[in-house]
Amino acid sequence: MRRQVITGGAIVVISVASAAAYGIVQGKWFRSAHQVAAQVEESVNAAPGQKPEGGETASAWFAQGAATEPEPATAPAQTSTAVAQMAAPRPLPDRQAQAAPQPPKPAIACANPNAMGVSRVVEIDTTGGPGFGSQHFKSFDFLRDHEVALTFDDGPWPTTPLVLKALADQCLRATFFPIGKHATYHPDILKQVVAAGHTVGSHTWSHADLQAVMKKGGEAAATEEIEKGISAVHLMSGASLAPFFRFPDLRHPPEMISYLGSRNVASFSTDIDSFDFKIKKPEELTKSLIAKVIKNGKGIILMHDFQKATSIALPQILGELQKNGFKVVHMVPKGTLSTLPQYDEAVLKENKLPTMSDSKPTESVVRTISGQ
Numbered sequence: 267m268r269r270q271v272i273t274g275g276a277i278v279v280i281s282v283a284s285a286a287a288y289g290i291v292q293g294k295w296f297r298s299a300h301q302v303a304a305q306v307e308e309s310v311n312a313a314p315g316q317k318p319e320g321g322e323t324a325s326a327w328f329a330q331g332a333a334t335e336p337e338p339a340t341a342p343a344q345t346s347t348a349v350a351q352m353a354a355p356r357p358l359p360d361r362q363a364q365a366a367p368q369p370p371k372p373a374i375a376c377a378n379p380n381a382m383g384v385s386r387v388v389e390i391d392t393t394g395g396p397g398f399g400s401q402h403f404k405s406f407d408f409l410r411d412h413e414v415a416l417t418f419d420d421g422p423w424p425t426t427p428l429v430l431k432a433l434a435d436q437c438l439r440a441t442f443f444p445i446g447k448h449a450t451y452h453p454d455i456l457k458q459v460v461a462a463g464h465t466v467g468s469h470t471w472s473h474a475d476l477q478a479v480m481k482k483g484g485e486a487a488a489t490e491e492i493e494k495g496i497s498a499v500h501l502m503s504g505a506s507l508a509p510f511f512r513f514p515d516l517r518h519p520p521e522m523i524s525y526l527g528s529r530n531v532a533s534f535s536t537d538i539d540s541f542d543f544k545i546k547k548p549e550e551l552t553k554s555l556i557a558k559v560i561k562n563g564k565g566i567i568l569m570h571d572f573q574k575a576t577s578i579a580l581p582q583i584l585g586e587l588q589k590n591g592f593k594v595v596h597m598v599p600k601g602t603l604s605t606l607p608q609y610d611e612a613v614l615k616e617n618k619l620p621t622m623s624d625s626k627p628t629e630s631v632v633r634t635i636s637g638q
């Protein structure tokens with residue numbers, strides 16, 4: 267273990283070399299024999315007083331019961347993982363141009379003096395494809411007591427802007443896992459997510475259950491689902507993509523975990539599943555979720571910006587989190603994820619798919635110059 271304190275910049279670097287491994291659970295979980303060097307880097311939060319800036323139903327592919335019956339998976343060989351704490355975002359976009367892969371986040375004006383704000387930002391080194399979220403992965407438990415990380419799946423969707431507003435009102439940032447196809451339907455909404463400074467990963471091309479895809483079409487088909495999702499989100503957002511991935515329905519075929527490891531993409535399961543694809547009443551959703559968060563004490567929360575109930579309940583959910591003393595941590599990647607050209611092409615060749623310039627509003631491309 268190495269501990270280094272740099273004053274002035276107030277950066278604390280702690281390196282831990284341990285045999286802690288990459289654990290994956292299904293009720294119980296496994297430890298691999300792989301040596302893991304975990305590196306944790308910390309830097310102190312923004313100065314006191316500085317306000318930080320802050321579903322699965324509509325389509326058939328969402329219908330399978332989600333999130334509860336993970337299959338065991340084997341761990342990928344992993345050599346180095348880092349979760350680094352960075353300064354919480356400041357009102358000016360001065361952070362991390364070089365270390366943070368995503369383009370510099372624009373500042374979110376925080377008009378609400380009582381806003382929660384991001385309490386800290388952690389930078390995640392996705393080398394080797396670490397896994398997060400205790401429902402399936404146990405090695406890297408970086409959240410402290412009463413800390414939560416907010417994650418939203420299955421967008422972009424017309425419900426997403428309400429989610430963005432609720433987050434902006436509290437000067438918060440979250441992590442989104444958009445579906446490739448949805449990105450092609452709503453590129454402008456996806457761009458709003460990026461513009462608000464949230465972290466954007468991916469969640470496959472069509473939300474296929476990758477275990478089923480593996481059985482039917484093998485690794486090549488499952489790889490295509492993952493890569494086309496990555497390509498679509500990248501093409502439609504027009505921004506760098508975080509090497510962050512969430513498996514649809516939290517079904518983790520071991521081969522695909524290994525594949526993501528080879529691509530240096532982190533997998534995010536969850537600690538607290540809101541089940542917002544089943545609970546349709548916003549008040550019930552809030553009550554149920556807050557009870558889970560209090561019981562768990564901390565964790566990565568899985569929600570869906572795709573779900574109407576979530577988009578309506580989110581202001582209440584955030585208010586209850588604040589009331590109960592919870593703080594929000596924003597996860598950002600250390601590196602960027604490059605797309606693979608053949609899957610970019612495959613995305614662009616899809617039927618009915620917009621071409622690159624299709625993300626422009628129609629009025630800017632076609633206008634009436636004669637007649638009604």
Ligand SMILES: [Zn+2]
Nearest residue numbers: 419420514515
């Ligand atoms: Zn999903």
